Amino acid sequence: MKKINITFSLNLTEKVYSTSLIVKLNGVLMGLLPPAYAEYLHYQSVNPYSLHVFNSKGNFIWEINLLDKQAAEIIGDILLDESFTEFIIESLNDARCIILEKKVEKLSEKDLADIFYRSEPVNRFALNFHSPTSFKQQGAHVFYPDLRLVFQSLMMKYNALMEDDNDINHDFLDEIVSSINITSYDLNSHYFTIHKAKIPAFRGKLFFTVRANNTVTNYIHVLLKFAEYSGVGVKTSLGMGNVSVIER
Amino acid sequence: MKKINITFSLNLTEKVYSTSLIVKLNGVLMGLLPPAYAEYLHYQSVNPYSLHVFNSKGNFIWEINLLDKQAAEIIGDILLDESFTEFIIESLNDARCIILEKKVEKLSEKDLADIFYRSEPVNRFALNFHSPTSFKQQGAHVFYPDLRLVFQSLMMKYNALMEDDNDINHDFLDEIVSSINITSYDLNSHYFTIHKAKIPAFRGKLFFTVRANNTVTNYIHVLLKFAEYSGVGVKTSLGMGNVSVIER
Numbered sequence: 001m002k003k004i005n006i007t008f009s010l011n012l013t014e015k016v017y018s019t020s021l022i023v024k025l026n027g028v029l030m031g032l033l034p035p036a037y038a039e040y041l042h043y044q045s046v047n048p049y050s051l052h053v054f055n056s057k058g059n060f061i062w063e064i065n066l067l068d069k070q071a072a073e074i075i076g077d078i079l080l081d082e083s084f085t086e087f088i089i090e091s092l093n094d095a096r097c098i099i100l101e102k103k104v105e106k107l108s109e110k111d112l113a114d115i116f117y118r119s120e121p122v123n124r125f126a127l128n129f130h131s132p133t134s135f136k137q138q139g140a141h142v143f144y145p146d147l148r149l150v151f152q153s154l155m156m157k158y159n160a161l162m163e164d165d166n167d168i169n170h171d172f173l174d175e176i177v178s179s180i181n182i183t184s185y186d187l188n189s190h191y192f193t194i195h196k197a198k199i200p201a202f203r204g205k206l207f208f209t210v211r212a213n214n215t216v217t218n219y220i221h222v223l224l225k226f227a228e229y230s231g232v233g234v235k236t237s238l239g240m241g242n243v244s245v246i247e248r
Numbered sequence: 249m250k251k252i253n254i255t256f257s258l259n260l261t262e263k264v265y266s267t268s269l270i271v272k273l274n275g276v277l278m279g280l281l282p283p284a285y286a287e288y289l290h291y292q293s294v295n296p297y298s299l300h301v302f303n304s305k306g307n308f309i310w311e312i313n314l315l316d317k318q319a320a321e322i323i324g325d326i327l328l329d330e331s332f333t334e335f336i337i338e339s340l341n342d343a344r345c346i347i348l349e350k351k352v353e354k355l356s357e358k359d360l361a362d363i364f365y366r367s368e369p370v371n372r373f374a375l376n377f378h379s380p381t382s383f384k385q386q387g388a389h390v391f392y393p394d395l396r397l398v399f400q401s402l403m404m405k406y407n408a409l410m411e412d413d414n415d416i417n418h419d420f421l422d423e424i425v426s427s428i429n430i431t432s433y434d435l436n437s438h439y440f441t442i443h444k445a446k447i448p449a450f451r452g453k454l455f456f457t458v459r460a461n462n463t464v465t466n467y468i469h470v471l472l473k474f475a476e477y478s479g480v481g482v483k484t485s486l487g488m489g490n491v492s493v494i495e496r
Contacts, residue, residue, distance in 0.1 A: 144392075144433075183391075183448075188434035200431075 001108075001229045002066040008087075009059050009099040010148040016092065018060075019132060019192050022053045022239030024091045025062055032078050032087075041237075042135075046160035049075060050231040052131055059100060063242070065229040067161045080104065107229055109162070112222050121217035123210040125224060131242040132192035132201030135233045142216050143189055143200040147177045150232055154223040157230045176220055179212035192240055194196035201240060207248075221247075249356075249477045250314040250324050255349040257307050258308045261449045264340065266308075266344075267380060267440050270301045270487030273310055280326050280335075289485075297319060297323060298479040300379055300490035307348060311490070314479040328352065347438035355477060357410070360470050369465035370496040371458040378447030379490040380440035383481045391437055391448040395425045398480055401489075402471040405478045424468055427460035440488055449488060455496075469495075 010016075029051070031037045041047060050070040052063040064079060066072040078084065080102060089095045127145070135142040135149040142149055155168040187204035210217045224245040231241035258264075277299070278286045289295060296319040300311040312327060314320040326332065328350060337343045375393075383390040383397040390397055403416040435452035456464045472493040479489035 184437040184439075185450075186436035188452075189432040191432075202433075204436075 001068075001106065001226075002072045003105040003107070003229055004064045004076065004079055005101075005103040006062045006064070006079065006099055007056065007059050007103075008062060008097040008099050010089075010095055010097050012095060018053050018055065019239065021060070021092075022051055022131075023088050023194055025053055026051055026074040026238055027086055027091055028045075028089055029064070030204075032084075032101065037074055043209075045166070046157050047237040048161060049237035050229065051239050051241070052231075053239060054130070055113050060097075061131070065231070067157075067230055076104075079189075085108065106227065109214075112225060115221050115225060116195070116218045118218055118221075119214070121210075121214050122221055122247045123212075125208055125210070125218050125221075126246040126248060127206045127208070127224065127227075128244045128246065129187075129203050129205070129241070131231075131239055132190040132194070132199070132203055132239040133233045133243070134235075135198050142199050143202045144187065145185075145206050147182070147217070148173065149178055149186070151176050151220075151223065153232050154227050156232070158226050159234075160225060160229070172216075172219075175212070175216055179216055180208050180220070181211065182206060182208045192235070194235065194238055199235065199240070249316075249354065249474075250320045251353040251355070251477055252312045252314070252324065252327055253351040253353075254310045254312070254327065254347055255304065255307050255351075256310060256345040256347050258337075258343055258345050260340070260343060266301050266303065267438075267487065269308070269340075270379075271442055272337050273276070273301055274299055275339055276335055276337055277312070280332075281323065283317055284440055285322055293414070294405050295485040296409060298477065298484040298490070299487050300479075301487060302378070308345075313479070315478055324352075336380075342469075355473065360473060363469050363473060364466045364468075366466055367462070368459075369462050370495045371460075371465050373456055373458070373469075374494040375381055375454045375456070375472065375475075375495060376492045376494065377435075377451050377453070377480075377489070378492065379479075379487055380438040380447070380451055381481045381489045381491070382440070382447050382449040382483075385401055389448045389482075391450045392435065393433075393450065393454050395428055395430070396421065399424050399468075399471065401480050402475050402478070405480075406471060406474050409478070410474075420464075420467075423460070427458050427464055428456050428468070429459065430454060432458045440483070442483065442486055447483065447488070 048068040050065040066075050086098050135153060136237055137149060152173055155173060158167055159165040184207045185205060187202050189202050191198045192201045210220055227243050228245055232243055233241040296316040298313040302309055314323050334344060334346050383401060385397060400421055403421060407413040408417055432455045433453060435450050437450050439446045440449045459469055475491050475495055480491055482490040
């Protein structure tokens, strides 16, 4: 998996919200891809990429996470090509974005295996929801971090992308959920606007400890590490559900 | 019901947290009462008073809510007596508190009946949890505003204090919970220390709308109005669960 951070400058007369900008950046990305691959992505139930954008010192940083080999190759090659030095956001009055810096981080299957086989597991975590996050349950949006929905989402993304398996083990999910104890939190709701739809969502921090055997504890750690690339919940390809994890 | 707000000055060399101060103020209050009544209060499952303290312009405001006739008479008479102009907090190095102002608000059964029979119910509310709030469920503390626990707590307090009934109608509670739709929130956890015990709790704001018939909607409004006096959840006599309601 690859995390590409593209720093770019964007001169605008009006303020643009990052939740609005990221939807437009997804449009830019689709325009850069070979049409057949963009079409293919459109029909995936679990997207092999996730996006996020945030302000940094007057510029923007566009985070593109590439979650499988094909995405890492096709999308990674295009974005990291030396000739890719600027882009236009047509849906934002043809705003011209100058790329100032590109950074790449990698997370390999070996990195995840190293976590999974740790003999001294980490069992205290802080999960930071940077962008609006939401889950879908029985047709409705759930906009608080219900632990079952958080880990169900991560297991589904992990199994689909890493193991090509569209099922999850619900007994194992039960075991994960019952082993986690939330110790503190700071959360608030934020509506995320996609075109004209408003999706109820939340941002904030969740602190928790895990009380389980090494296998379960390490597996939770693997899922959380994976989450920094995949995001969690719905619409991660449109900038929702971006998270980071602090091991404590 | 009476809400008495006593503004007092307190000169201290050290900073004192309001969550620590309120436990000491409860001790002061018990010391002012006739011993037999203090003893009686000690054994009530639903206390007929709730407390809160907060900073205001360099002074403190001590809020004492008196929830039944007896409490309003016994406690109200003592606190509102003209000779009650200062008090000592023994557990705080004998700190001397000078009373600067006393204010009284009342909420009568007629006020609540007027709400209950409104033909145009209010159905948008903001519930503001000012002091750390917590619920007890199956022996454990729940430190987020689960709607069932919020309204179960209010119905239990209301029935015990207003109707001398220690039961609640669970079908009606179900109807209340299913008619409420949370629209936004801003909540964070706060541990409340009582002596050496740390109770997990939360503070913050919850916004919601009610979709129900007039009877249910008005009853919810009555419970919320009552909540401004009773508080919600556990240890309201020690300053937890203080709330205010905004009708929107």
